[in-house]
Amino acid sequence: MTKEITLDGAPDLRRIYATAALRRGNASDTLPDVRYSRAGIRLEVDDVVAYARVCRFPVTGTLPPTYPHLVAFPLQMSVMSGDRFPLPLLGAVHVENRIEVLRPVDVDEPLDVSVWAQDLRPHRRGRQVDLVSEVGVRGEVVWRGVSTYLSRGAEHPDVEAVEPPSTEALTGVSGGPVWRLGEGTGRSYASVSGDWNPIHLHALTARPLGFPTAIAHGMYSYARVLASLGPRLPAAGLSSRVWFRKPVRLPSTVRLRTAFEPSRSLSVLENVKGDIEHAVVENTW
Numbered sequence: 001m002t003k004e005i006t007l008d009g010a011p012d013l014r015r016i017y018a019t020a021a022l023r024r025g026n027a028s029d030t031l032p033d034v035r036y037s038r039a040g041i042r043l044e045v046d047d048v049v050a051y052a053r054v055c056r057f058p059v060t061g062t063l064p065p066t067y068p069h070l071v072a073f074p075l076q077m078s079v080m081s082g083d084r085f086p087l088p089l090l091g092a093v094h095v096e097n098r099i100e101v102l103r104p105v106d107v108d109e110p111l112d113v114s115v116w117a118q119d120l121r122p123h124r125r126g127r128q129v130d131l132v133s134e135v136g137v138r139g140e141v142v143w144r145g146v147s148t149y150l151s152r153g154a155e156h157p158d159v160e161a162v163e164p165p166s167t168e169a170l171t172g173v174s175g176g177p178v179w180r181l182g183e184g185t186g187r188s189y190a191s192v193s194g195d196w197n198p199i200h201l202h203a204l205t206a207r208p209l210g211f212p213t214a215i216a217h218g219m220y221s222y223a224r225v226l227a228s229l230g231p232r233l234p235a236a237g238l239s240s241r242v243w244f245r246k247p248v249r250l251p252s253t254v255r256l257r258t259a260f261e262p263s264r265s266l267s268v269l270e271n272v273k274g275d276i277e278h279a280v281v282e283n284t285w
Contacts, residue, residue, distance in 0.1 A: 003034045011074040013194045016081050020089040031117045032084040036075040041111040048107050051192040055223035062104040066223045068143040070193050072133035075115035087151040094218045096148040101238040103142050112136040126153035164243035164280035167268050169259040176257040177228055183251045189220040215247035225267055225281045234285045245277040
């Protein structure tokens, strides 16, 4: 039977990351049957505006398509930091994310959020798991998200890799917006998202976790892509998927190239030389 845990407020992510350093996961092949929820969440308009400005979304009366992830993310971390969760939280790599925007969500609508883990499975470089999030308004599901995390460990070379779609459609696309991401990009995004994972904050906190510099949050890069494409994407009925390829080291300069088809767009975020893919984003509607 699923254990339902309803929280009155948002979990403290700084505390979760601090205590996660003492926890290494376990060898279990099963996930805890637990669901974390919050009900009637009222958003602060100033918080939404600050997020929109950092990620370059227009400021309107509706939520940016990636904003519900921010509301669900602390619950994801609560699931992953539990004693019975089989993978360690620190060092987990966000490798893929999917969202469905079922309808526009007004900033002043009360949100109900539920998060659970599913599909623990082997990966060629360890194990991975999906964190599923649902956001509802007065009983209507308005947004869904699936975040896939990889924990490196025992390798499984026979496991088939899940690859992004072919980027052949981008062969003839040579131009696109170029962004300079400064050394403090991770701290700026952490201040509006609450994601204070040390790999994103400073080289000194990233190096002990295996990164020579701080790296940009994957969800920041993803949000910047969707914000750039915003005028071409529908406000509802959007299915979006991102594959995170190579981390964006900070500071860095990146370029976005996009090909548009009827009811579909395909984008690649890459370095300016075009020889390193940071993310591939596919949108359908």
